Amino acid sequence: MIQKLLPLQELKADKRNWQKGHGDHPLDRFLKEGRIPHIWCSGCGIGIAFTAFVRALEKGQLDCDKTVVVSGIGCSGRAAGYLNLDTYHTTHGRAIPFATGLKLANPELKVVVFSGDGDLFAIGGNHIIHAARRNIDITVICINNFNYGMTGGQGGPTTPLEARTTTTPYGCAEHPFNLIYLAKAAGAVYVARWTALHTYEMRDAMIEGMNKRGFSFIEIISPCPTGFARRNKLGSTLDLMRFYRDNSYLAAELDPENTALPFKGRVAVGKFVDIEKPTFMDMWESCVVNKARK
Amino acid sequence: MTARRSDLKLLSGTHFMNGDEACAEGAVAAGCTFFAGYPITPATEVAERMAMRLPQVEGVYIQMEDELASMAAVVGASCAGARAMTSTSGPGFSLMMENVGLAAMLEVPCVLVNIMRGGPSTGLPTLVGQQDVMQARWGSHGDYEVIALSPESPQEAFQLTYEAFDLADKYRTPVMILSDEVVGHMTEKVTIPAAESFVQPARRRRKPPKRGFVPFSPGENEVPPMVFAGEGYHIHATGLTHDEYGYPVITPEAQERLVQRLVGKIRDHADEIVRTEELYVEDAEVIVVSYGCSARTSREVVEQARRLDMKVGMLRLITVWPFAEKRIRQLARSGRVKAFVVAEINSGQIAYEVERCAQSFSETVLAGFMGGRIFTPDELFPIVEEALC
Numbered sequence: 001m002i003q004k005l006l007p008l009q010e011l012k013a014d015k016r017n018w019q020k021g022h023g024d025h026p027l028d029r030f031l032k033e034g035r036i037p038h039i040w041c042s043g044c045g046i047g048i049a050f051t052a053f054v055r056a057l058e059k060g061q062l063d064c065d066k067t068v069v070v071s072g073i074g075c076s077g078r079a080a081g082y083l084n085l086d087t088y089h090t091t092h093g094r095a096i097p098f099a100t101g102l103k104l105a106n107p108e109l110k111v112v113v114f115s116g117d118g119d120l121f122a123i124g125g126n127h128i129i130h131a132a133r134r135n136i137d138i139t140v141i142c143i144n145n146f147n148y149g150m151t152g153g154q155g156g157p158t159t160p161l162e163a164r165t166t167t168t169p170y171g172c173a174e175h176p177f178n179l180i181y182l183a184k185a186a187g188a189v190y191v192a193r194w195t196a197l198h199t200y201e202m203r204d205a206m207i208e209g210m211n212k213r214g215f216s217f218i219e220i221i222s223p224c225p226t227g228f229a230r231r232n233k234l235g236s237t238l239d240l241m242r243f244y245r246d247n248s249y250l251a252a253e254l255d256p257e258n259t260a261l262p263f264k265g266r267v268a269v270g271k272f273v274d275i276e277k278p279t280f281m282d283m284w285e286s287c288v289v290n291k292a293r294k
Numbered sequence: 295m296t297a298r299r300s301d302l303k304l305l306s307g308t309h310f311m312n313g314d315e316a317c318a319e320g321a322v323a324a325g326c327t328f329f330a331g332y333p334i335t336p337a338t339e340v341a342e343r344m345a346m347r348l349p350q351v352e353g354v355y356i357q358m359e360d361e362l363a364s365m366a367a368v369v370g371a372s373c374a375g376a377r378a379m380t381s382t383s384g385p386g387f388s389l390m391m392e393n394v395g396l397a398a399m400l401e402v403p404c405v406l407v408n409i410m411r412g413g414p415s416t417g418l419p420t421l422v423g424q425q426d427v428m429q430a431r432w433g434s435h436g437d438y439e440v441i442a443l444s445p446e447s448p449q450e451a452f453q454l455t456y457e458a459f460d461l462a463d464k465y466r467t468p469v470m471i472l473s474d475e476v477v478g479h480m481t482e483k484v485t486i487p488a489a490e491s492f493v494q495p496a497r498r499r500r501k502p503p504k505r506g507f508v509p510f511s512p513g514e515n516e517v518p519p520m521v522f523a524g525e526g527y528h529i530h531a532t533g534l535t536h537d538e539y540g541y542p543v544i545t546p547e548a549q550e551r552l553v554q555r556l557v558g559k560i561r562d563h564a565d566e567i568v569r570t571e572e573l574y575v576e577d578a579e580v581i582v583v584s585y586g587c588s589a590r591t592s593r594e595v596v597e598q599a600r601r602l603d604m605k606v607g608m609l610r611l612i613t614v615w616p617f618a619e620k621r622i623r624q625l626a627r628s629g630r631v632k633a634f635v636v637a638e639i640n641s642g643q644i645a646y647e648v649e650r651c652a653q654s655f656s657e658t659v660l661a662g663f664m665g666g667r668i669f670t671p672d673e674l675f676p677i678v679e680e681a682l683c
Contacts (some may be wrong), residue, residue: 086528102374112474
């Protein structure tokens, strides 16, 4: 089958092109030279979200000189290294405060944090709620695969109750975060969730989020075939895609409180929050600077 | 009436201010436009002063949720082109170490003020210590070198903080101001020079050409030229071991190349960076080595000793890191110096360094005080006297 699609020799030639970078693919210009192939496992959803992000850059006509991607540590954190933008691969959990510094020091920049659920909500949990509270004008894209992939599939703050991971071998005894509800409660002005199946929707959500003034949050539910799916016998990525197709439901009108993700349960997707609120810099200018210069 | 911006930028004139506030004024004078911090005694006055001053000079002040975030935001702001600073004390200094390592690895210039208090742990929030000296150098994991400056007065706190930004830019490294509670909370005369006598207080750099630009290829002094986010260079900076392109390379060869340079860019230029003040060293048989507030007591002891015709001198470390090892070695091998008395408010940190350099050529005596107060001349004098016999 693979042979039919792409003969081996052609595959090799293709790879040589990739190594040179900036080949024939229309999206090549968004990638750094010689960085592909990437590190993600086959069947991983991060690549899908990454492609959606690149397509968002293209369709949204974002200025690549002024768009900066910051990531933390983990599988998703590696995304920054492949993009032909200014990109920063920072410390574990600190992508958001790093992005806060970038944005406040140069408000012209469009700052995007692309990272995983463990990075953003466990070690970085304190930062995401405070950045949302302050309404820092950044976009956070969170790839949620329910476990720590880079270190081999340990449980984390999103691991569902009773799910198995290498550190929850008998099932997870902790209640997980509902990221949508949390982001909303912390003050995010734009909150959306899509699964790896919803490539166009996630692309459009990314464009919307990046164009939104204020703290926007997009959760992407992603298969982790090597870690989470394998240990929980959820099947291949194809099986998970079928699962997303059959079990996700548009819930834009739903109160975010009711969008929790039960283990093997239905997945509420859509845009849950889209409101206007002054950003940190708006308030800084109107409340602080005007008085300070008097 | 709205004050002129140039007036606000540099409060030229003579002031009565404490060491913390003087640090903040030094930063503003240096063109610092970003401060992220978290309240902590005895460093809070630095943050308070920055909160008042930065909006006056087109800067931004943000109080972060903790010191981890503060240091991360400072590194981010510096990557976007701002001269950025934070301030803290012991417990917060520990938390900042994570992103001090990031700044060292990404070679991001930034200034970190540590108003040292007594530790370990919560220790003595309101009282003095000098116990973070080794942490300043080794606090983050892995090998790297930093620059640390230690002021002995509010006037010097102003001056050194001002200069710290230039050093940070020149070597693309975190620079620490290792002050202490005594200097931080001491109120003295601080003279801020007239604007004309100040060198241009902005980040001076030449933008490298974009064509063929290699972001981490060492330039002058082993330091790559700095480019900022949003300038169109499309750089990738990672905390992973990386090559000259900034791309992660997980091999012993890449590690060797990178870490050698990170360490080398400071070590190889120690002669240009190291600063000390010497007092009666020429004929001294005992030299008191001291820094920060301890140097104030040491100075008094040396003067007392000289009045009694005792051959005692003082070597004050203005740069604690890199350490003045060349000078200590030289003095130790001169055959004249019997002993170095290291006066510091800890159980012996710089004493180790002095001992390492003096070897068996001169004796090293620790005059270590555990903190909570500055030691008196009466306490130090007998130790010096004994070293002389």
